[in-house]
Amino acid sequence: MSQSRATKRRPQQDAPDRPARLLAWYDRHRRTLPWRAKAGERADPYRVWLSEIMLQQTTVRAVGPYFEKFVARWPDVTLLGRASLDDVLRMWAGLGYYSRARNLHACAVAVTGDHGGVFPDTEEGLRALPGIGPYTAAAIAAIAFDRRTMPVDGNIERVVTRLYAIEEALPQAKPLIKEMATTLLGPARAGDSAQALMDIGATICTPKKPACALCPLNDDCAGRIRGDQETFPRKAPKKSGVLRRGAAFVVTRGGELLVRSRPEKGLLGGMTEVPGSQWQAGLEDAAALAQAPELKGVGRWHRKAGVVTHVFTHFPLELVVYSASVASRTRAPDGMRWVPVETLDGEAFPNVMRKVIAHGLDL
DNA sequence: CACGCGTGGAC
């Protein structure tokens, strides 16, 4: 080994000590999170799985209270596997992406029924379960079972594309990113390596104004050396959705509210809602009442002033709210039911419906 | 591969 090689800074393609630097940083600076095992302790696959599902496209802050509620009510996977889907959906209400809750329940049922209550300990075995895709399978395999694999999430994509100044845009760059990310694994502690990169992505290598001075990988980060680290990862621009409009009906019968369940598939699948029209682009609200014929004779409608607005990932929504109060023995139309206003908090309402009800009830 | 799928926070 020559002197110059030992003293010169290594070129970025050749930094074999990066895995070790990463783990050394993790041992000093790792975040304390409710689902994360303490240093040296074995991770609980159930908690790792539950947290990974909740954290898909969702912030650590939002997940915290939901994670605590779930593990308090269902301390292990077999208890969750015996719970009803309705209970799971109610507990999930407000967290978003509700197909995750259905798949979570289906996965718990599968682990309980087909695997004796024990999670598969390989990436392939995990990948076969509902709601577990390539990222989550790798994450659980690495974190809970110490398999040598590198999960690649949004954080790691950002860190790695900056570290190597990868010019290829997402999602085409995914295979390359996976390959480069894998070089950051050492001979052991794959889960800690992955969590180190996620912590760095979340706290240092942030989308805007990264704190490069604090990064354990800063001295040979190609993006930082070029000075354009914030421009990574490259991605193609996306198109915005078109405004949709509709009407919602807040019908009360004394202290009760008229509700129904949405179809199991599709937008807000299986969640509870108040009756309403379709949501369409180019719809004028004057046409909305005509689309709810089963409610026409219900009573005296009052159109609430203003509108309820909500923005989904792929379209903005504007709802006109009509309210009516009906006689005490009025029957609910087919497919609908009355629920007491006092128990609305326990219903599986998505946030847009909570806005509608608050608007219609003058809360 | 592109799209559908929630919500809340930051700037």
Added chain:
DNA sequence: TGTCCAAGCGT
């Protein structure tokens, strides 16, 4: 106010 983003998955 609009835009982007946050530990992706299923189809």
